[in-house]
Amino acid sequence: MTTFNIYLIGVGGQGIGLLSEIILRAADHSGQSAVAVDTHGLAQRGGVVVSQIRLGIAAGTPLIPGHQADLVVSLERHEAMRGLDSAARPGGTLIYYDTVWQPLGVRTGEAAEISAEDLAAACQERQVRLVSVHDPDLTDARQQNMRVLKTIHQEGLVPGISQADYLQAMDDLMTGGMLASNRKLFLD
Amino acid sequence: MKKMGNMLLTRPPFSEIVMGNTALVRAMIETGTRVVTSYPGSPTPEIAAAIASIPPDERPFYFEFSTNEKVATEVAYGAAVNGHLAAVFFKSVGLNVAADTFVQLSLMNIIGGLVVILGDDPGANSSQNEQDNRHYAQLSYTPVFEPADPGEAYTFYKAAAKLARTQHMPVILRLTTHVCHAKAKLAFDAWRPHPRDDTPRFDPANGPYIPIAANVFPMKERALERLSAVRTFAETTALNRVSGTSKRRGIITTGLTALSAEAVLAETEDTPEVLKLALSYPLARETVRDFLATHEEVFVLEELDNLMEMEIKSLAFDAGLRTKITGKTDQAAWMGEYTPDKVRHLLYQVWPDVVPAASTPAPLSVPERPAQMCPGCGHRSAFHAIKAVLADADITVADIGCHTLGYLPPYEMGQLLMCMGASTAMGSGLGLFNQTRRVVAFMGDSTFFHAALPGVVNALFNRHNLTLILMENGTTAMTGHQDHAASGRNFNTETVGIPLRQVLQGFGIEAIFEVDTYQQAELGRRLQEALAVKGFSVVIARHPCMLKFTREQRRRPNYQLRQVGVDQESCVQSHACVARFGCPSFVRHADGRVSVNPDLCIGDASCRQTCPVEAITKPQIRSTEEDPP
Numbered sequence A: 001m002t003t004f005n006i007y008l009i010g011v012g013g014q015g016i017g018l019l020s021e022i023i024l025r026a027a028d029h030s031g032q033s034a035v036a037v038d039t040h041g042l043a044q045r046g047g048v049v050v051s052q053i054r055l056g057i058a059a060g061t062p063l064i065p066g067h068q069a070d071l072v073v074s075l076e077r078h079e080a081m082r083g084l085d086s087a088a089r090p091g092g093t094l095i096y097y098d099t100v101w102q103p104l105g106v107r108t109g110e111a112a113e114i115s116a117e118d119l120a121a122a123c124q125e126r127q128v129r130l131v132s133v134h135d136p137d138l139t140d141a142r143q144q145n146m147r148v149l150k151t152i153h154q155e156g157l158v159p160g161i162s163q164a165d166y167l168q169a170m171d172d173l174m175t176g177g178m179l180a181s182n183r184k185l186f187l188d
Numbered sequence B: 001m002k003k004m005g006n007m008l009l010t011r012p013p014f015s016e017i018v019m020g021n022t023a024l025v026r027a028m029i030e031t032g033t034r035v036v037t038s039y040p041g042s043p044t045p046e047i048a049a050a051i052a053s054i055p056p057d058e059r060p061f062y063f064e065f066s067t068n069e070k071v072a073t074e075v076a077y078g079a080a081v082n083g084h085l086a087a088v089f090f091k092s093v094g095l096n097v098a099a100d101t102f103v104q105l106s107l108m109n110i111i112g113g114l115v116v117i118l119g120d121d122p123g124a125n126s127s128q129n130e131q132d133n134r135h136y137a138q139l140s141y142t143p144v145f146e147p148a149d150p151g152e153a154y155t156f157y158k159a160a161a162k163l164a165r166t167q168h169m170p171v172i173l174r175l176t177t178h179v180c181h182a183k184a185k186l187a188f189d190a191w192r193p194h195p196r197d198d199t200p201r202f203d204p205a206n207g208p209y210i211p212i213a214a215n216v217f218p219m220k221e222r223a224l225e226r227l228s229a230v231r232t233f234a235e236t237t238a239l240n241r242v243s244g245t246s247k248r249r250g251i252i253t254t255g256l257t258a259l260s261a262e263a264v265l266a267e268t269e270d271t272p273e274v275l276k277l278a279l280s281y282p283l284a285r286e287t288v289r290d291f292l293a294t295h296e297e298v299f300v301l302e303e304l305d306n307l308m309e310m311e312i313k314s315l316a317f318d319a320g321l322r323t324k325i326t327g328k329t330d331q332a333a334w335m336g337e338y339t340p341d342k343v344r345h346l347l348y349q350v351w352p353d354v355v356p357a358a359s360t361p362a363p364l365s366v367p368e369r370p371a372q373m374c375p376g377c378g379h380r381s382a383f384h385a386i387k388a389v390l391a392d393a394d395i396t397v398a399d400i401g402c403h404t405l406g407y408l409p410p411y412e413m414g415q416l417l418m419c420m421g422a423s424t425a426m427g428s429g430l431g432l433f434n435q436t437r438r439v440v441a442f443m444g445d446s447t448f449f450h451a452a453l454p455g456v457v458n459a460l461f462n463r464h465n466l467t468l469i470l471m472e473n474g475t476t477a478m479t480g481h482q483d484h485a486a487s488g489r490n491f492n493t494e495t496v497g498i499p500l501r502q503v504l505q506g507f508g509i510e511a512i513f514e515v516d517t518y519q520q521a522e523l524g525r526r527l528q529e530a531l532a533v534k535g536f537s538v539v540i541a542r543h544p545c546m547l548k549f550t551r552e553q554r555r556r557p558n559y560q561l562r563q564v565g566v567d568q569e570s571c572v573q574s575h576a577c578v579a580r581f582g583c584p585s586f587v588r589h590a591d592g593r594v595s596v597n598p599d600l601c602i603g604d605a606s607c608r609q610t611c612p613v614e615a616i617t618k619p620q621i622r623s624t625e626e627d628p629p
Helices: A016-029 A077-086 A116-125 A141-154 A163-173 A176-187 B004-008 B020-031 B045-052 B069-081 B094-102 B134-140 B150-167 B213-236 B255-265 B285-293 B307-319 B340-350 B378-389 B402-407 B423-431 B445-461 B500-507 B520-532 B546-554 B576-581
Strands: A004-011 A034-038 A048-055 A069-074 A088-097 A129-133 B014-019 B035-038 B062-065 B086-091 B114-120 B170-176 B182-188 B241-243 B246-254 B272-277 B279-281 B297-300 B324-326 B395-397 B439-444 B466-472 B512-516 B536-542 B562-566 B586-588 B594-596 B616-621
Touching: A004 A016, A004 A077, A016 A034, A016 A048, A016 A141, A016 A163, A016 B014, A016 B182, A069 A077, A069 A141, A077 A088, A077 A116, A088 A141, A116 A129, A129 A141, A141 A163, A141 A176, A163 A176, B004 B020, B014 B020, B020 B045, B020 B150, B020 B182, B035 B045, B035 B069, B045 B062, B062 B069, B069 B086, B069 B094, B069 B114, B086 B094, B094 B114, B094 B134, B114 B150, B134 B170, B134 B279, B134 B307, B150 B170, B150 B182, B150 B213, B170 B255, B213 B279, B213 B285, B246 B255, B246 B285, B246 B307, B255 B272, B255 B340, B272 B285, B279 B307, B285 B307, B297 B307, B307 B324, B378 B402, B378 B466, B378 B520, B378 B536, B378 B576, B395 B423, B402 B439, B423 B439, B423 B445, B423 B466, B439 B445, B445 B466, B445 B500, B466 B520, B500 B512, B500 B536, B512 B520, B520 B536, B562 B594, B576 B586
Parallel strands: A004 A069, A069 A088, A088 A129, B035 B062, B035 B086, B086 B114, B114 B170, B246 B272, B246 B297, B297 B324, B395 B439, B439 B466, B466 B536, B512 B536
Antiparallel strands: A004 A048, A034 A048, A034 B182, B014 B182, B241 B272, B562 B616, B586 B594
């Protein structure tokens, strides 16, 4: 079985952890072995949050060697650029939700905001396919992670995982209104 | 939804995807661990989250968050000498706090057994250093198990608990950040509950338990004898593992570092053999000697310090072995987590013919994103007001907690940091001979009870001249909102919250000022008054943790999010809100305009008072038309 590495990156509070666990559990439901690891702790306070998943490995390090991520998933534009820089492999894919949570340096006026065009150019240079997601009808920012998951599924960006696997993973982790609204978003 | 608590209490064998920290809790249950204690600190708080998922009346053991790591260790020890298998867990630097008690444990006959679970942090992901706690193991003759992943966290805990119970001794289970937080699908054994035995079995005849004078030496002798017995275990345990093919070259390593090595070497042919030891201390000398004797070159791949390397070189010397042994080759090898990339680089330095150099593209430019205070955080409001009062020359001393983040721009409040509770006493020293630069120390409320009391008492006792600002948010926010002694609730039940002000008054502090941090002008005035006091003064700067508060609000039915806005007509682009108050909810556009990020604003409105032209509008339910173009 070949290894498929997924590197998820976002800002603390965006729901990277839940998104990662859904993909991990969906992979398990699809019969694939997988290991994963999250970054917790200080990073939760508006810092960078990273989660890594390695499909096709039952036991072994969950840390993806540099520039060997087949898929980088980001929930914010600056973090998409960071994930591209540190993790994506040439020939891999970067999917991100096109929203901006300005880093400190941008807000204090010391750094320029990264534009969607900057990111597209960098992806081209690194030979990474770019998938941009943005949904103007999405009213709750906390669902941006599920909106990205929907496109991951629609585009078949993670091999071997079916819609039923994703739904079962969502059932494992959510309940009540949260499950209902995220299921609806995923299936609509 | 799968319920973690139900999963943890399952009787027959089962499989589930779990984090390392969760796997430990199942191991605690299966081994019949009766008492578990802790003080929250990354990377370990999720152990308590897993415990909390079990309904209290079904929990097979007692758990508490104690006031600090030393207290937690003492509670666990007390239970263990009463015959109960006990465990205590905390973060890396927590062992410094616990050390005074911890270093004595191996002298004691701990009839129930005691497992000390350490969340070490190579790479300093969430700690003020990356100290190698194996040094403590050596100085206290305490064995160290080194699990590499969630599966080993589970099996090694069970082995450590068995050893602790049969040898009546303390045993360390040393996890590192990415072992605690790794996830994998594990096959768990059945749980056959032990018959419950509440008998208090403490008996001085099992001692001595008083390490004084003549007692010390027989107690030390026993500790050394136990260590010797554990060395035999370390040499013979099936938990050691060898992988790879080459008999010429070998690697000796432990824990997650072994998995890094295996990942890097998987790409190579005639892979050097990797000897992965289950225990880093005591060293499995016979096992290592045999490995050295059967390889021409051995690389001791050891994260952080070179403890195994020194012992391995010394035993090779004593045994007259001619094996070429390599360990640390440069300063960088002493630093950082041994990730696959780091290990690749280290192996390349030693054996360039085995592992090729990594090719890394030129880095892209991405603005850094340091951790910061949340939208609405009361500490931000406090720092903004405090900064306006203090002179540039004044000295501000930080402590551990969310408020530590005030050291960053734009506040730069907190110029020194040491460890839990240190700010008041450091500030006292900074005040000596100092007539010109005022000293202000900061302190969180959980930290106040953890380790700050002696420093506060000392400031009074020795009549030091400084102002302490107690940043009271009602919780242990940084580590995930655990309750503390003033919260009015402990891990298990309601309790009487210890009132901060009355504690301070009880000490005899007269100059105590209290203010809500959202009242920035009032806070400024109170701080001026406190600074004018000759001697020790305290400002209680209070506001509930808004992350916790907002989460609770959002769970309520009919909750409607309100947010502030920026009136573009009146805004003069002073950027006070976005650059000096620095709430992450503000957006600075390339043309100088400022708007509010609808993903982030919680409508707390603490920003409104910072705008010189009152351009920040009252919080209201947001409509999409208000979004800037």
